[in-house]
Amino acid sequence: MRRLFPALLAVAAALAAAFLLLPLVALFARVSPGTLVVRAGQGAFRDALVVSLKTSLIAHAIVLGVGTPAAYLLATRRFRGRSLLVGVLELPLVLPPAVAGISLLAAFGANGLLGGTLDALGLRIPFTQAAVVLAVVFVASPFYLRAAIAAFEAVDPRLLEASRTLGAGPGRTFARVALPLAAGGLAAGSSLAWARGLGEFGATLMFAGSLRGVTQTLPLAIYAELNVDYPVALAIGALLVLVSVAVLLVIRLVPSWTRFASIWPTASAASSSR
């Protein structure tokens, strides 16, 4: 009786691990590394790879370029409505992808909120590569913003004040103190957001469609090839698993690498010297 409970825990853990690993094992049982490389250079796989890399990198540049200063502002300033704003920024994290897609259509579609304005400017966004980029930014940026706000909040505000009293204006203080000290957290959030954007499916399908060579990203290509060329769908899946593992490794290794390089030793040293 006394041994029953530990045994139950072990069985539950084994079940969970088996269930989560089995599909991945099955995927790689059907795709050898050699065929993966060959297939990635051909047909729909290659087209989707190009579309995915291009759109996800453009989207990521936007997320970093706008998200980093925005997160710095939200982490270092206290103002009315700040927590409400942070909450709104996190909404896409829990929003169903289909809702994200229909919302983007409602905003940027021909009959959408900004449709008339965009039309007057000669811009048509839905079902173009720009739509893929917008969908990716919409679903991926909250992952980066959240991590970046936390990373900037962890920077001791007195270090920013010290920088100011040493003659550095707000811009130089950001570049020379806040950014290097938050780098570990920013890198982790950046990898997570890029991985999320690369895997984006639902919102892209509704807002950008699945036009091969234009808006068909890797996840959309898996779905499109499912009934056309099943081995290609499997190969794309295997590639995305490898990317995901790489991202997990980066997220795990970046903070320990920075600690190893003794870039942030003060906290531990200060506590041990007291």
Added chain:
Amino acid sequence: MDALRVDLAHRLRGFELEVSLEVGPETLALAGPSGAGKTTLLRAIAGLLRPDRGLVEAGGAVWLDTSRGVDLPPERRSVGLVFQDYALFPHLTVEQNVAFGGRHRVPELLSGLALERLARARPGELSGGERQRVALARALARDPHVLLLDEPLSALDASTRTRVREELGPLLRAQTLPTLLVTHDYLDAAALADRVGVVVEGRIVQVGTPAELAAAPASPFVAEFTGGNVLHGTARPGPRGLTSVTLADGSEIVSTDEGRGSVGVVVYPWEVTLAREAPEDSSQNHVRGPIASVAPVGNRLRVRVGPLVAEVTAASADRLALRLGEPIVASFKATGTRLLPLGHVPGPPPVQVPGRGS
């Protein structure tokens, strides 16, 4: 070097910070209990906090004048601020930290503050005293017109504190720029500064050299804060032009100072002598009691007897063979006492601190 002139008021929780002072090429320490508004004052001078109203002038420039809407950001005020916990940049080496404010003085400061050997170390690898020297070098690298130090010794543990205090004093005296230091520890203030201002609840109640403060404390608080004994009693004119004070326990003390009614009798520890028997000399006041505590302070001992603390040399302590609990007589002269009114009398009005020699 032009003086630092500060005149500002800022509402804090429970009281108003109201300070008016001028610091020439000297070190002025503001000492007072924690929460008296000292750090707020430094932050307002450095531009990290905007006071309700005020004026700050330094190096011949106006940094803050709320009546004219002048409020320079911190980076445009020529100020060196040493933070309480030093706030060194953990991702930069010692040399990079010092160079952050300006490069041209880096070699001179590293050698002057004995940091050359540590130039490539990161703050996390330094001891408390070394960190403090880096913080000082970094603050001076900008060639500021004013140097501000916030509790420069409180981040250090007791064992290094005395040594660092002895190092910091000469370093501060070697600077020729107006230096304002705040601390909750009167001993730190007296050791590091030329003049000390005592701050209570946002106001400077008295300012002077440590000797001046001890010679004429303006209030029982100042007397106690500067290390004096304050005995409470009731005063009336006594024989031979002296004042008699009856203490709470019924014993009598005489003083050459004048006083009447509820008073505080101030006796500094170095005015108190210890003996086995009451001496037959001009020490006219005696307090008998067991030795309650003995604590070394530098090369002297602080001995508590009843309500009094006496400070004696280690040699005379040896001669008396002091032991805890043994009865002893603490004596002090009528001329060594000062009477200050107590009770409902309001404290002295806040003082303005003029520049020395101005």
